[in-house]
Amino acid sequence: MTRPITIAGISGSLRQDSFNTAALQAAAELAPDKVTVNLLTLHDIEPFSEDTEAGGWPDGVAALREKIAPADGVLFATPEYNYSIPGVLKNAIDWLSRPTGEGPITGKPAAIIGASPSPFGTARAQAHLRQVVFYNAMPLLPYDEVLVMKAGSKIEDGRLVDEESRDFVKELMADFADWVRLHTERKAG
Ligand SMILES: Cc1cc2nc3c(=O)[nH]c(=O)nc-3n(C[C@H](O)[C@H](O)[C@H](O)COP(=O)(O)O)c2cc1C
Numbered sequence: 001m002t003r004p005i006t007i008a009g010i011s012g013s014l015r016q017d018s019f020n021t022a023a024l025q026a027a028a029e030l031a032p033d034k035v036t037v038n039l040l041t042l043h044d045i046e047p048f049s050e051d052t053e054a055g056g057w058p059d060g061v062a063a064l065r066e067k068i069a070p071a072d073g074v075l076f077a078t079p080e081y082n083y084s085i086p087g088v089l090k091n092a093i094d095w096l097s098r099p100t101g102e103g104p105i106t107g108k109p110a111a112i113i114g115a116s117p118s119p120f121g122t123a124r125a126q127a128h129l130r131q132v133v134f135y136n137a138m139p140l141l142p143y144d145e146v147l148v149m150k151a152g153s154k155i156e157d158g159r160l161v162d163e164e165s166r167d168f169v170k171e172l173m174a175d176f177a178d179w180v181r182l183h184t185e186r187k188a189g
């Protein structure tokens with residue numbers, strides 16, 4: 001019997017009309033049966049400092065950690081800022097990676113997607129995110145960089161409407177569900 005799984009969805013954009021958040025919402029909508037994608041927000045995450053950490057998890061961080069801990073996998077959608085991932089996303093991952101080697105994201109299977117108004121944006125950011133994911137021992141779904149290019153013509157009013165992109169996201173989510181089950185079952189066994 002197929003085991004139900006939950007995926008934490010993290011968008012690296014805080015923008016209200018974010019293409020990346022829209023791509024994540026499409027992934028949640030197109031996920032196979034028995035796969036629930038919970039979108040988490042990074043709006044309330046304090047800037048990381050080891051001094052703050054020494055005083056205990058700040059409220060926003062504690063809430064994010066609690067939400068991500070029970071997830072079986074993590075799906076990132078990252079914009080590209082200055083050829084890399086946005087600071088808010090890196091900041092959140094820094095919190096979630098603590099304590100080193102025992103953070104709530106450590107070892108969770110991951111997948112990376114991204115959307116960009118330009119033809120190549122997000123690909124370079126995804127390459128950087130791969131490094132961060134690797135350091136956190138997160139088995140990464142072995143796909144090429146996943147792009148919704150020229151997103152302005154494919155995302156309308158916060159919804160991914162381009163059929164080809166939707167088919168691709170659907171296929172990716174089916175593969176990611178298999179990948180998550182493979183890795184979580186292996187861990188449990
Ligand atoms: C600070 C900043 C830096 C950016 N740097 C890049 C970049 O290096 N390459 C690129 O293709 N787009 C860059 N962009 C454009 C964003 O990728 C684009 O605005 C994208 O739509 C943001 O993602 P969102 O729609 O999910 O908010 C940058 C935007 C901002 C605000």
